[in-house]
Structures are given as C-alpha cells and as structure tokens.
Amino acid sequence: AQSVTQPDIHITVSEGASLELRCNYSYGATPYLFWYVQSPGQGLQLLLKYFSGDTLVQGIKGFEAEFKRSQSSFNLRKPSVHWSDAAEYFCAVAKLRDDKIIFGKGTRLHILP
Amino acid sequence: EAGVVQSPRYKIIEKKQPVAFWCNPISGHNTLYWYLQNLGQGPELLIRYENEEAVDDSQLPKDRFSAERLKGVDSTLKIQPAELGDSAVYLCASRGGGTDTQYFGPGTRLTVL
Numbered sequence: 157a158q159s160v161t162q163p164d165i166h167i168t169v170s171e172g173a174s175l176e177l178r179c180n181y182s183y184g185a186t187p188y189l190f191w192y193v194q195s196p197g198q199g200l201q202l203l204l205k206y207f208s209g210d211t212l213v214q215g216i217k218g219f220e221a222e223f224k225r226s227q228s229s230f231n232l233r234k235p236s237v238h239w240s241d242a243a244e245y246f247c248a249v250a251k252l253r254d255d256k257i258i259f260g261k262g263t264r265l266h267i268l269p
Numbered sequence: 270e271a272g273v274v275q276s277p278r279y280k281i282i283e284k285k286q287p288v289a290f291w292c293n294p295i296s297g298h299n300t301l302y303w304y305l306q307n308l309g310q311g312p313e314l315l316i317r318y319e320n321e322e323a324v325d326d327s328q329l330p331k332d333r334f335s336a337e338r339l340k341g342v343d344s345t346l347k348i349q350p351a352e353l354g355d356s357a358v359y360l361c362a363s364r365g366g367g368t369d370t371q372y373f374g375p376g377t378r379l380t381v382l
Contacts (some may be wrong), residue, residue, distance in 0.1 A: 246312075
C-alpha cells in the first residue's frame with residue numbers, strides 16, 4: 157500500500173532563511189508526487205507535482221522539489237522564505253495520474269520575523 | 270474562473286442530528302472528490318465521482334454517510350446520524366478540463382457536540 161511520511165510535524169525558520177521540508181513515500185513503482193499548501197481556513201493549493209521527466213520540479217511561489225528514487229524522497233525547498241509562507245504543507249502520492257491521492261500528515265511551518 | 274465552492278463553511282450540531290454539506294465544482298470538471306480531514310492529519314478520500322457515477326466509495330462509512338451527484342455537477346454529502354467523532358473538516362475537490370490537478374474548496378468545518 158502507498159504511504160507518505162513527513163517526519164517533521166513543526167518546523168520554524170527565520171524570514172529570509174532557506175527551507176527544506178522532508179517527505180518520504182512508500183510505493184513499489186514510480187509514483188506521482190505532489191506538494192500542497194494549506195493556509196488557515198483555506199483549501200489546499202497545489203504547489204508542484206512530479207509525474208515523470210526532470211527530477212527537479214519547479215512550482216509556484218518560488219518552491220521547488222527534487223524526486224530521489226534511491227531515497228524514496230520528494231523534499232520541498234525554498235531558498236528564502238517569506239512571512240506569508242507560514243502554513244501547513246502536505247506531501248502526497250498517487251498510484252496513477254488520476255488516482256486518489258494519499259496525503260502525509262503535514263508539516264506546519266512557522267516563520268520568525 | 271470561480272473555484273470549488275462549498276457550503277456551509279462552518280456547522281455546529283448536536284450528536285445524533287443529521288447534517289449535509291454541499292459542493293459545486295469548477296465548471297466543466299467531471300471528477301469530484303470528497304475528503305475528510307481530521308485535526309492534525311492529511312485529507313483522506315471518502316468518495317470519488319466520475320460525472321454522476323461513484324467510482325470509488327470504498328472509504329465511505331455507508332452506515333451513516335451518503336453522497337449524491339445526481340446531475341453530474343454539484344454534490345451533497347450527508348451524515349445521519351452524526352457522532353462526536355465526525356467532527357472534522359470535509360473537503361471537496363474537482364478535476365477536469367484536461368488537467369491532472371485536483372482543485373480543492375475551502376472545506377466545511379463540522380463540530381459535533
């Protein structure tokens with residue numbers, strides 16, 4: 157069965173600092189991978205997705221993620237965070253391109269001024 | 270373009286009462302999803318519709334939950350009777366128009382007292 161692990165429940169970084177959110181997945185074949193962000197009281201917004209091709213994926217709001225098959229990881233990065241990036245971030249996996257998405261438990265990002 | 274619309278945004282009911290949530294997907298999106306998001310967790314799929322057909326309802330607790338999408342557009346999710354453990358956020362998402370991306374609504378936060 158597919159699963160997603162986000163080992164960090166909370167992460168705190170200073171504004172302007174770099175960010176990396178960790179995500180590990182469990183799936184036998186090449187999965188379809190996603191990162192979503194959820195601000196308080198808001199629905200989930202897709203930051204980026206990986207289906208195939210270049211393993212470094214660029215997303216919205218200056219985020220990027222790198223698919224590493226050998227490590228079963230899909231970590232999210234941003235070189236310089238802004239206070240508005242404070243939110244909950246979910247890594248997710250799907251078996252097929254249009255299949256149901258399995259979400260991790262999320263990482264809550266806090267930004268220090 | 271309007272996003273996924275959900276109503277109500279918040280609902281407080283007493284246990285054993287019925288409750289219904291409504292979702293209007295993005296125009297032209299044939300696929301509609303209902304997700305349950307418990308506090309501190311990622312969303313979990315309850316049911317997926319392709320047009321008016323429920324193609325995956327394996328995670329829907331059918332003893333008390335029901336859903337319908339009669340004309341293949343908007344959808345209603347019902348709980349009857351509600352239990353304390355049903356307190357959560359209920360998210361609706363839609364996909365279509367040739368895109369692989371699921372677009373999420375803001376959710377309905379249900380509190381069962």
